[in-house]
Amino acid sequence: MSSFRQPSILPGFGLTLGFSVFFLCALVLIPLAALVMKTATMGWDDFLNVLFDPRVLASFRLSFGASLLAATLNGIFGFVIAWTLVRYDFPGRKLIDALIDMPFALPTAVSGIALTAVFAENGWIGEHLAPFGIKVAYTWIGVVVALTLIGLPFVVRSIQPALVEVQRDLEDAAETLGAGRFTIFRRIILPTVTPALLTGFTMAFARGVGEYGSVIFIAGNLPMKTEIAPLLIVIKLEQFDYVGAAAIGFLMLVISFVMLLSINLLQTWGRRRHVAAGR
């Protein structure tokens, strides 16, 4: 509480805090509270029925599994892209840099339709995969592809500034001390970038769990197989089952919250360990 009474050097603390609280309440807390309250109107039995409905469970597995996989892929390849953009100078770098943001700006439905057109069995990429028996569009792989596209900018844009921050003289010093390239990467670059990488990973993951627009076009939407949880919410709404929809939304909220919290804790723990090791 002491920080409240401590006069801040910057004026306007009361105003900005008031504004922040008001904004968060109006846009985040009140709608979430409404979600919880709607769910609360349903009895325990009904809630457990929704929770253990095999279709709901299957959609959760797909939504969270595909998001995790997509965020992991983005963590790896997003890092490579960010590395390329920060460390090298080459013609067209600015262009590639600008392209990264496209998934941010594109309406998700457009991304979904475009991906489906390319990865369908008669699409440019799909037709080359089909002879190997690999189907992307209308399978869970399609879901991962869509979520990877959606999440990519989050990872790249988080890592870029961190990579810029890596002190080149530290790397040089390590090299003079005989460290190999891999050791430099593992002991110097990775620890500096990890918090940013985790942030990007988390954002890409969170975005993937909630993604609807692009996925429904490429997923095929077969119950038990390629049906994502947000689609199940829409289906419940179409059947005027507001409470059932709220229950699924609430469950997603809880699972996401727990996962985001554990990533945050992991990050804090990692930072502490890093600081301790540095001493």
Added chain:
Amino acid sequence: MNLSPSLRTAFVTLLSILTLAGCGSSDDKSVTLLNVSYDPTRELYRDFNEDFARQWQQQTGQRVTIKQSHSGSGSQARAVIDGLDADVVTLALAYDINSIQEKGKRLGANWQTRFPNNSAPYTSTIVFLVRKGNPKQIRDWPDLVREGVSVVTPNPKTSGGARWNYLAAWGYELHRQLGDWSKLDDPANAAQVEEAQASAERFVGEIYRHTPVLDSGARGATNTFVQREIGDVLIAWENEALLALKELGPDKVEIVIPSITILAEPPVAVVDTVVDRRGTRQIAEAYLQHLYSDAGQELAAKHYFRPRKPEILAKYGELFPTLPTFTIDEVFGGWSAAHAKHFADGGVFDRIYQAGAQ
């Protein structure tokens, strides 16, 4: 109230602007209507609105602007329940308007008797769209479940058209087993009917096992079939199939008429609470009535919906071949019963997929 003079002036100005704006909308010279409809009627109502506006102005001197909203039938119904101010709704199935009545209390329970023909001014049926030359030789319903045939149909949970598809397939198998609809109501045949219903469930389940994609709406399914070239056959609204044939040309796709199919009756209704509040009842009723006029029926036929008027249907006979149909009332006991049994959570459709996954 202690308002500063400048604030008071601003307040009064604002009030007078609002009053003027209010006058503008209730002005006898012009009126707006909102028609909330479903996906495939977009083209039909664009032409129809123009025709109605012209006729209304001739008759009454009043100018009318009709606004259109199109989306999946179910989500449109939900929008109206949640407060979208539709003067009239023109949806894909009676169940959706029933929901507006039951859950939203926005119109009277007798809505379906207020206009002729169950308040469905035009009809359609469910047919097959296949690729040019019909390479998989699809002639009738049983061909859909043959080895190696892949079927495209949308998700009945989200699409009105998909529900018609589903029920058409069910009705076919029921009819094949029973041979005669009258057996459905005869208690003496209860065992046979039960047997036939079980057979129909297997048949419909088999169709969905041949379905690689479930789009959320009818238009999406058409695109999957046509643009993505997924599937050998698309189960579709007749109007949607005819439109696809016109857009793509007969060198790409063909229409196959099954031996028996369902008579789809997309209904229309005036939303009582909205028209009474906005004072638009008279024009809203005239608007829907105009659908039954010769001009309205002609426009429906031009946009590939089957007109109700026999003489106009005959005029477009080439487009609309006669075929044996059944209605949802005679086979499924109406939409509410059909929905509860087949499409509600835990219904037959859910069972099909849960059995398939195990």
